[in-house]
Amino acid sequence: MAAIETVGIVGAGAWGTALANAAARAGCRAVLWARDGAQVADMASRRENIRALPGIRFDDRVSVTARLADAAAADAVLLVVPAQACREVAREIAPLAAPGTAIVSCAKGIERGTRHFITEVIAAEAPDAATAVLSGPSFASDVAAGLPTAVTLAAHEAGLAERLCDALGGPALRLYFSTDVRGVEIGGAAKNVLAIAAGIVEGRRLGASAKAALIARGFAELVRFGRAFGAKAETLTGLSGLGDLILTSSGPQSRNFALGQALGAGAAPQGKLAEGAFTARVLVEMAASSGIDMPVSAAVDAVLSGRLTVDGAIDALMARPQKAEA
Ligand SMILES: NC(=O)C1=CN([C@@H]2O[C@H](COP(=O)(O)OP(=O)(O)OC[C@H]3O[C@@H](n4cnc5c(N)ncnc54)[C@H](OP(=O)(O)O)[C@@H]3O)[C@@H](O)[C@H]2O)C=CC1
Numbered sequence: 001m002a003a004i005e006t007v008g009i010v011g012a013g014a015w016g017t018a019l020a021n022a023a024a025r026a027g028c029r030a031v032l033w034a035r036d037g038a039q040v041a042d043m044a045s046r047r048e049n050i051r052a053l054p055g056i057r058f059d060d061r062v063s064v065t066a067r068l069a070d071a072a073a074a075d076a077v078l079l080v081v082p083a084q085a086c087r088e089v090a091r092e093i094a095p096l097a098a099p100g101t102a103i104v105s106c107a108k109g110i111e112r113g114t115r116h117f118i119t120e121v122i123a124a125e126a127p128d129a130a131t132a133v134l135s136g137p138s139f140a141s142d143v144a145a146g147l148p149t150a151v152t153l154a155a156h157e158a159g160l161a162e163r164l165c166d167a168l169g170g171p172a173l174r175l176y177f178s179t180d181v182r183g184v185e186i187g188g189a190a191k192n193v194l195a196i197a198a199g200i201v202e203g204r205r206l207g208a209s210a211k212a213a214l215i216a217r218g219f220a221e222l223v224r225f226g227r228a229f230g231a232k233a234e235t236l237t238g239l240s241g242l243g244d245l246i247l248t249s250s251g252p253q254s255r256n257f258a259l260g261q262a263l264g265a266g267a268a269p270q271g272k273l274a275e276g277a278f279t280a281r282v283l284v285e286m287a288a289s290s291g292i293d294m295p296v297s298a299a300v301d302a303v304l305s306g307r308l309t310v311d312g313a314i315d316a317l318m319a320r321p322q323k324a325e326a
């Protein structure tokens, strides 16, 4: 199999822009697509994405385009739009990409309604593509600044995962390969919901002990869910599971944590993309239909939907029947 030399990045938000620069620094030609022609023109003239990642200059190997076909023609395509938009964008990419092109999900979430993981969405819309997922503890601003970061890249075909890691990895971005696609997707989706819970604890000023307890019990339910849906234990305790839960629950640099913090403080949310707000309901639905107990995620869903107040949710969690730790 030929090496991956060109990478199309579909979605020029914070993460897509950071990944374009990372791919370019790794030696690939990176073609960054945005849907908004005015944004593309601005990025082309400034060599910077003022809207999503200000202050980071594009590497010389990054080009920008408003033509999806330019990005879809690359050896591999990174799909970096919000999870709920992946289906419509994958559908547009499908006829433009050569058969066998790798389409890598970089979004963190589960599709509402269908309850499909994003690689399943891609496989349904682009059946001739090879699917993969990239996930792990990685703030776009850290990766863009060239700070040391490690993430996981999983594909069902081990060789593809290794080739993608070879292409995208560099001195500051270390990629571990895996074939546990489902495990990597579950960690990325569930940790966002749990990070909202951690933010609520912070915003309501419940203390460091409560936050640690909540993260630990949240991780226990992430593991329960993961096991039930076929994830490997080492994936759940690895970068894309525990690693990303730690990062995202650590402070307001995470948009999910910041949303929770606003909810806990009774303040207005910032309005930025917080994937956990879209994932909470579908995660809880999937857990319930498989008989998996996920009280922290259910509490987040209840607060987000207005069925419980923050204080009501905390009281309910603390009043649960005594049980063995598991
Ligand atoms: N930011 C981060 O640190 C990380 C983010 N991620 C994940 O990456 C995904 C994207 O996040 P991020 O880049 O931060 O989000 P942003 O909100 O910064 O950007 C989202 C991008 O997607 C575009 N977009 C939204 N809807 C559509 C659509 N229907 N069709 C085409 N383009 C669309 C937006 O375009 P427009 O501006 O025109 O609306 C924008 O360019 C999320 O799932 C997130 O969880 C993963 C790891 C790190």
Ligand SMILES: O=C(CO)COP(=O)(O)O
Pocket (backbone or CB within 6 Å): 108, 136, 137, 138, 139, 140, 192, 195, 244, 247, 248, 253, 254, 255, 256, 257, 273, 274, 275
């Ligand atoms: O996924 C992320 C870090 O790994 C980014 O988290 P937020 O989307 O909460 O900002």
